[in-house]
Amino acid sequence: MKESFEVAIVGAGPAGISAACRLADQGVRTIVLERGEFPGAKNISGGVLYGRDLERIVPDFADRKCPVERNIVDSRIWYLNKDGGYSLSYRDSVFEENRRYNVFTVGRAKFDRWFADQASEKGALVVSSTLVTDLLRDENDKVTGVRTDRPDGDLQADVVLLADGVNSPLAAKTGFRPEPAPEHVALAVKEVIELPEEVIGERFNTEGQNGVTIEILGDVTWGTNGVAVIYTNRKSLSLCIGANLADLSARKIKPYEMMEAFKAHPMVAPLIKNGKPAEYMAHWLAEGGYDHIPRLCGDGYLIAGDSAMLFNTLHREGSNLAMISGSFAAEAILEARKNGDFGKRSLYGYVERLQDSLVFDDLRKYRRFNPFLQKHKEIFTTLPGAFGFAAREMLTVNGISKKNKQGMIWRNLRKHHSLPSLLRLGWDALRSV
Amino acid sequence: MAATIEDKLFLDRFNVDEQSHLTIIDEKVCVEDCANQPCLYICPANVYKLEHGRISIGYEGCLECGSCRIGCPELNIEWRFPTGGFGVRHKFG
Numbered sequence: 001m002k003e004s005f006e007v008a009i010v011g012a013g014p015a016g017i018s019a020a021c022r023l024a025d026q027g028v029r030t031i032v033l034e035r036g037e038f039p040g041a042k043n044i045s046g047g048v049l050y051g052r053d054l055e056r057i058v059p060d061f062a063d064r065k066c067p068v069e070r071n072i073v074d075s076r077i078w079y080l081n082k083d084g085g086y087s088l089s090y091r092d093s094v095f096e097e098n099r100r101y102n103v104f105t106v107g108r109a110k111f112d113r114w115f116a117d118q119a120s121e122k123g124a125l126v127v128s129s130t131l132v133t134d135l136l137r138d139e140n141d142k143v144t145g146v147r148t149d150r151p152d153g154d155l156q157a158d159v160v161l162l163a164d165g166v167n168s169p170l171a172a173k174t175g176f177r178p179e180p181a182p183e184h185v186a187l188a189v190k191e192v193i194e195l196p197e198e199v200i201g202e203r204f205n206t207e208g209q210n211g212v213t214i215e216i217l218g219d220v221t222w223g224t225n226g227v228a229v230i231y232t233n234r235k236s237l238s239l240c241i242g243a244n245l246a247d248l249s250a251r252k253i254k255p256y257e258m259m260e261a262f263k264a265h266p267m268v269a270p271l272i273k274n275g276k277p278a279e280y281m282a283h284w285l286a287e288g289g290y291d292h293i294p295r296l297c298g299d300g301y302l303i304a305g306d307s308a309m310l311f312n313t314l315h316r317e318g319s320n321l322a323m324i325s326g327s328f329a330a331e332a333i334l335e336a337r338k339n340g341d342f343g344k345r346s347l348y349g350y351v352e353r354l355q356d357s358l359v360f361d362d363l364r365k366y367r368r369f370n371p372f373l374q375k376h377k378e379i380f381t382t383l384p385g386a387f388g389f390a391a392r393e394m395l396t397v398n399g400i401s402k403k404n405k406q407g408m409i410w411r412n413l414r415k416h417h418s419l420p421s422l423l424r425l426g427w428d429a430l431r432s433v
Numbered sequence: 434m435a436a437t438i439e440d441k442l443f444l445d446r447f448n449v450d451e452q453s454h455l456t457i458i459d460e461k462v463c464v465e466d467c468a469n470q471p472c473l474y475i476c477p478a479n480v481y482k483l484e485h486g487r488i489s490i491g492y493e494g495c496l497e498c499g500s501c502r503i504g505c506p507e508l509n510i511e512w513r514f515p516t517g518g519f520g521v522r523h524k525f526g
Contacts, residue, residue: 109526129518167499280441282477
């Protein structure tokens with residue numbers, strides 16, 4: 001490739017495309033390199049996006065035929081045991097009107113393609129089917145471009161933005177980010193299950209384009225530190241289940257078998273009944289948190305989104321952090337461009353912007369959350385059963401007094417949990433959020 | 434009846450590269466040094482199988498998550514992405 005670009009972006013996901021939009025808006029010659037056959041071909045998330053962050057990049061996204069699946073008006077949390085579980089839900093009509101598109105579901109193969117089209121319209125060049133295999137550097141180790149797997153595939157650029165996602169052999173190879181340890185990623189599998197639009201509305205008690213998210217904890221992850229979700233799309237449901245990779249490995253769990261058991265759970269099976277499985281995928285979630293964010297920029301490069309491990313486990317936020325960090329990276333690049341210097345110091349405005357934003361605020365706030373889940377395995381092993389026993393006994397009308405039932409529940413809880421261990425759990429839980 | 438991994442992978446679209454993007458660096462290590470062989474479990478696409486005492490790789494159905502690369506206790510898997518445009522191709526994502 002003989003053409004020269006000011007900015008080369010690795011990866012056409014939310015981080016890379018957000019940056020490309022911002023840069024192209026300012027007339028910066030920008031190229032985005034995507035290894036998939038089209039932007040989105042390799043991409044996956046649980047499936048929610050956030051309007052606020054998208055709006056800042058494409059203000060009229062709803063009018064531009066953004067492929068929104070459903071607008072989320074109802075968020076549910078389940079805590080499941082073997083036979084059933086607790087459900088807590090919050091629904092608010094404000095999310096139908098004033099705060100419409102606060103959260104909405106998407107299929108990333110469709111959304112990312114659309115998003116990349118917006119960047120192309122603004123003037124960025126998005127090139128698919130091109131894998132970046134290495135970075136080019138000068139004698140001072142400053143990054144000066146990328147090497148791709150195309151013939152004659154070296155490409156010079158003033159600055160390179162790494163936005164190639166959480167699984168980045170490129171980052172590991174070039175030393176920009178150490179390989180994550182198995183305990184610092186979760187492996188999630190996802191299945192898309194097709195159902196008629198009106199059936200989804202009936203089963204989830206929603207009308208029109210409104211939808212529901214369900215976040216699920218309990219023993220569905222077979223005692224491992226993990227989570228499952230069910231999200232409503234227009235004509236399908238997204239089911240995901242994932243767990244800490246080190247846990248899966250230690251317990252010799254096959255993720256697809258865990259998915260099948262999840263689908264057969266008495267609270268899940270009726271929701272997907274007669275549904276037609278349409279796609280099966282797998283992906284990591286960056287779970288290292290604040291303490292595993294790599295160095296975010298250096299001479300001639302920056303790292304954004306999942307590549308930078310920017311992920312908030314508790315609030316399942318990742319794509320928004322990718323969009324925000326991608327935008328900040330673009331702003332820092334514009335600043336550096338004005339100075340005519342793409343060295344580390346000149347690009348450091350990127351890190352400062354992140355530090356002053358909700359991205360670092362939130363990740364710092366929850367830095368103890370993952371270690372908390374990793375330490376307190378009872379959340380996924382014995383507590384779901386004990387909590388289930390409590391509700392089941394209290395709700396069963398069988399001539400036993402409530403006081404006696406409380407005694408039974410307490411004794412059952414104490415079978416596996418000492419009082420100090422329960423106090424410890426409560427204390428650690430409070431400290432983790 | 435529960436769906437098997439073969440059923441699940443059958444739903445997906447792959448543009449299969451001619452060459453494997455996954456290679457075991459030293460086959461002896463898998464047999465002699467690796468007691469648990471977690472690749473046989475953690476891979477969400479069941480790419481790794483034990484056949485006649487050695488580990489075989491069905492790279493064609495790889496979902497490109499990277500778990501085997503970092504999950505291999507011996508770091509004995511050479512892992513790269515398929516050539517640009519090849520590998521799994523999501524329909525919905």
